[in-house]
Amino acid sequence: MKQKDFVIEAMRKNGGMATFSQLNKMVDVSLWGTKTPFASIRSIVQRNDEFFKLQPGLWGLSEFKNKLLNLNIDKTDNEFSHSYFQGLIAEIGNARKFDTYIPAQDKNKIFINQKLSNVASIEKIYDFTYPNIIRYAKTIDVVWFNERKLPNAFFEVEHSTDFKNSLGKFYELQDFRVKFFIVAQKEKRRRYDDIISASIYKDLRDFVKFIDYESIVRLHEKEMIRYEI
Template sequence: MKTQEEIIQEVLKNNNGYAYFSQIYNDVFTIPGNSFKKENKYKESIRGYVQRSDSFFSIKPGLWALEEYRDKLPEEIKEMIQEDTESYFERPTTHSKIQADLIAMGKELGYITYIPSQDKTKVFEEGKKLIDIVDIYTIPIFTYKPMVDKVRTIDIIWFKDESIDSTKMFFPKGVFEIETSTNFVNSLEKFKLLINFNMQYFYIISPKEKEKTFNNLIVRDEFEQIRNRVKFLAFEDVESLVSNPNILKRFDIL
């Protein structure tokens, strides 16, 4: 079964590697195996996949292309590519601020902090980008590559350096997904891939009012194997952790 991101990729492939969001919103429903449903949040989910995955890049606001098609795009589309792709990330967002907080906490606990490559130029406060504080934005190959490719879009991963002599070995110890919509399914599916790694919990960070939606979702049969290992943290919980690191113990992060 195709993932929702693969469905979006197929839409772009069917259109010479690029498409406006308006076209993607319509065409996902023409792809065999599509699992998107015409609900209030499906467009937000599509934007989330596109904006957070290394598989896509921005040509201009609202127009996106597949990275693998970058050199194959029609000339008139290539001419539209913004020279300064960082313009998308020039203002701090709640998402980037929380990433910065989790980077700081991870460093304090002695972990190697990771964010996806597409997030590195995001601004978390005036004049400061995530690349200025994070340790790495290329994910270590800690297991077989197909799995690594699927989890590299996780918003924050804390890695533990377990290198032996000259052999570099980084393994995930803390995993955090920041979700501002109600589409927790993609995050939970990524957590399922990491179930056999030595982590006590996985963390969903979202507005407090989304907790009921999360609780209704996590009880589904498909999430039974991770149900007791996923913790919900509200945005204000993260703020408390930053101001008082001792509260980390309350959330079983240590």
């Protein structure tokens, strides 16, 4: 078998799609004779017609293309994309030894080939403050908690160009020493900057950071390789 065949077989077993971090775990590279198997896998996927890009960091087998596209996972403004980035963010948190929380309304949504409930490390949010504030935190797309069961970071995955709902949640949580992230397409950065510059959000500007999808993918790949090593 050629190296490419090992990658194709691994992706088939994964339902026809996979991230690089999944392939790094699944592909048998024991006979490849290379010191950089992860780089070889990436090169194979990116340079061969047997594979195509579904999402940033997510690749599919061309033989499964019609089936996968029928799931609408090649588009950005849909449920699959939202849960995909929630899953990536949760896996980054897990690799960094945080407890990760995903809200109840999203737990049955699909992250590649599993439910988000299988990715989050805790089922219920920690009661780290008053109930009237917890009710906002419970709706955040992904929360990382430290070893003291206090929030380290809040992430909102935002497909719209409004951002106001996410910023409203962050406003209610601003008194905590925590990181706030809006995760969206990089093309929406200008719109985000316009909204956050409004006077109503002056107390949030120094605490909320915009991070694009491609940056999340790069962080995910970096953390998964570090975790595997």
